[in-house]
Amino acid sequence: MSAYRRRWPTLFAGPALALAGLLASCSSAPSDSADAATPHAGGTLLIAAGADPGCLDPQQTGQLQALDISRSLVDSLTAQDPGTGQIVPWLAESFTVSADARKFSFVLRAGVTFSDGTPVNSQAVKATFDALSKLPPNGAAAYIQGYTGTAVVDDTHFDVGFAQPNAQFLQATSTAGFGILSIATAAKPLADRCRGQVVGSGPYVLRSYTPNQGVVLAQRSEYAWPSSLATNKGAAYLDEVRFNFVSEAGARTGALSSDQAQVAENVQPTDQGQFAGRGFHLLVKMAPGLVPPLSLNHRGVLADQNIRMALLRGVDRGALVSTVFNEHVRPATSVLASTTPYYVDQSAKLVYDPDGARQLLTASGWTPGPDGIRVKDGQQLTLRWLIPAPLPPANEYVQQQLRTIGVNVVLDVVPPAQYVSRQSAGDFDLTAVAVTRADPDALRNIFSTKGANLWHLPPSQLDTYLEEQATATTAEDRQTAVTNAVAWILDHADTVPLYETAIVHGVSDRVRDLRATASTQLDLHDAWLR
Template sequence: MSISRPGRMPRRLAFACAATLTAVLTLSACAGSPDAAPSGSSSPVVEKDLAIAAVSGPNSLDPAQLVDGQQMFVWSSILDTLLAKENNTGELIPNAAESWEYNEDGTELTLKLREGMTFSSGDPVNADAVVTTMLRNKNTPGIVQVKYGAVSDVTAEDDLTVVVHFTHFDPQFLANLAQSTGAIGDPATIDDERTATDPVGSGPFTLDTTKTVPGSTYVLNKRDDYWNADAIPFKTFTVRVLQDPTASFNALQAGEINAGTVQTQLLGQLGDEYAIQPIEAQAVAYLDILDRGGEQWPCLGDQRVRQAINYAIDREGVLEGLFAGVGKVTEQVFSPFGQVYDEELNETYDYDPEKGAELVEEAGCAGESFQIPSTFLSTSLEPTFTQAFADIGLTLEWVPVPPQQAQSAHLSGDYPLSFQITGFNSDPADAASHYSTSGYSNPRGYTDPTIDALFETINTTVDFDAALPAYQELNAYAVDQAFEAPIVFVGGTWAARDGIVVIDDGRSVPTVRQFGVSE
């Protein structure tokens, strides 16, 4: 069986080149080949209709408000990103930008755009479009703005060359260009009202607004004039938002979708016509301790209480009982596919509620009660967490929050804790997200002298290999301080039918490129 792989382009050495540079070069030219170009299938593309289930649809399609994770299935089909991630490796590869290069100290990033790209309106995708989008992201309050915190300016050197200027090296920025940070908007319409619901994009699909029901079903039609159209074997791409795994499974069996994740206990009900792709780890599930400094909830500023919460959670029980054994227990948030992850750290907090109760008692916090948002992510785990907190002398009060308000509740400052399931990015991006003062998982901006010193090293060391010891120390310090309570790396099993196959093991990001066609 041969497979047509959408969006497949040549591999190139973006971060990998860092390991080969000498001290004299000091990473002044870690860049991709300017000759990078798509490699299409040697045989004609057999186009099919692809329909999948996703747990969430996009809150907005405005480039300044994009959310990563499974919302990417929709928006990345409409809005192309500057970079992409290769299936099964997560390596950064060219997309709208065919090459990139940092200067010596990482304060300038030069992006060379691919020639001949157009928006669905026919207007060219050029440096002006990228500059306009990036500066708008930087100046527009929203989800994406924080990722531009180190950006001082964005300029066009010529029609196909963009230079991003930084106040200091931002190690997470490059990898983020394969996600929301790198989406490109159309300058002619980006400020129009339609941008939030039906933007003009340069991606492989356009949104069929006549068949789309926001929040429920998104129907996308392929653009034949897309620059890499021959590598997209789907004439339509439908994303159905199905948060209930049983509903997703029923839709798969009924032929309403032809790809979706399936619970382990249901796999035996699928016949030989289904292609199965197991994924060991694609996200981390964790209790996020939001008030790490104890500003509003003093007990959470006590390391003993944070550690007690980690001791209280039966991770193996959660994995087997609530995630059907699909995944891997963890006490750290960094991806097991990355270089920062340390297996030994997973021996820090053996399940020991008695020890947790002792720590809470020592801290003088027995009987404390904490409110926490109750969202579609947490519903099935709430009784387990409530009991775990009770076992160590604490109380949880779950406050119902609608799905569309889950992220705003997390960021609001109104809650001391929240439950999150976050997909992996790169090690630098995950470090920033969880522990920097502008990180999504650290909305109160907590820091301390140790964190400051480690980020000072990280943010001034362009060579990732040279910065790796600082990342590893940050990971160990975060686990010891128990800034979060990581629980499991969430795995999953994709099942596909009708000649559709899943061609990624979870290391890429959720886009149509994860799917192919068997021939």
């Protein structure tokens, strides 16, 4: 990675740049004639989105549906190139990192304003980071742990400090969760911010948010400070973007095929073929970060490592992918997706071994009952899987696979808002939480016992490995720490990786230059309609 104007240590360049081909977005969009390739201003883009995420504040939620919306409302200090992993300027025109990775110095672009007319200055950055550091340490707040403050030099120069080295912070500044908010927004009640009272400097503003119905974004005509990755250097081309919440996947694809929408988010594998040509194309982006797993609550029955390990061995990832998915999904080969910097193939720890799984259950006293479900002390081995609606088809297939080793998995499908509250309360045995982020520090966000620790893991050597990868000052040390952390997680069956996925959106050929960010959010700034 490299900075612009100023130089900072290129300690972490190697692994990210080596993934250039894997990190890139891909699309089957048709080629254009010269006239058709010229962007046109105006029009309304209609997006058939998933369920209402319930909160639009990027500091408070990491749900992809919410970030698809908020990414257009807030700008970040930096951006991450989806093709190379490089961190490049955005609101910050230059940046440097101290040799011990504890001090990050930034120089802001001049003339940038929030949508309320106030300036984007060092004081606003300080207010944003100060507020973020006070939130519970999950989501974006986890990436600012150890924060000692932002020292304002003047309106455009500031230094962000940490008590210990922070190898991941610069990449964090490229994410929507670190989008810079107005000083007034940083002081607002969190509930109000969830309802959309978020003022950023992005190319769009929130015109309306109707829960369970949709969101309308309106263009900012004065916008003129996109990231250095943008082709369009001025205001967004589209007058308006409408996200209509459509939880049922078939209804989303139906809206696209009947021209009631120009984008259908998260098209199911069975429907993707109809949008590969004939006036449509697919926007595909492999998701970096933590792969979709079975996330395991270590309280209750899953405190027993034998049972957790039986689940790890009892899933046939190859059969899952070939049965439920298509070429855009791969069997998991690690806790991390292969598109994540510092990934190492751990396939040997994820071999399908149903006989070994049964032996582990027997060793813990769980014997087959009359219907095949394991029983101990008169109780069936039943695990409740908490799932936000709608039910993904893969979950039923995993349920069937685990039944063959004697585990009864109950699919507990609830509305997204109820899902969040029950997950926070620990009211589940299983959930499935992936983290889309092009940095291995996503591991710490999920598995550190010093954070939210939703899975109730006990303190262990894993905490040390996670801290070591976050504080490493050489690429070699960080690689060692990441590899050690992943190996520990799999050796102790602290999670059950399932598959490596991609976002796949169906797009009308009327939509041009719609792309995905490095973290798979929709980048609407360059998009236009012909």
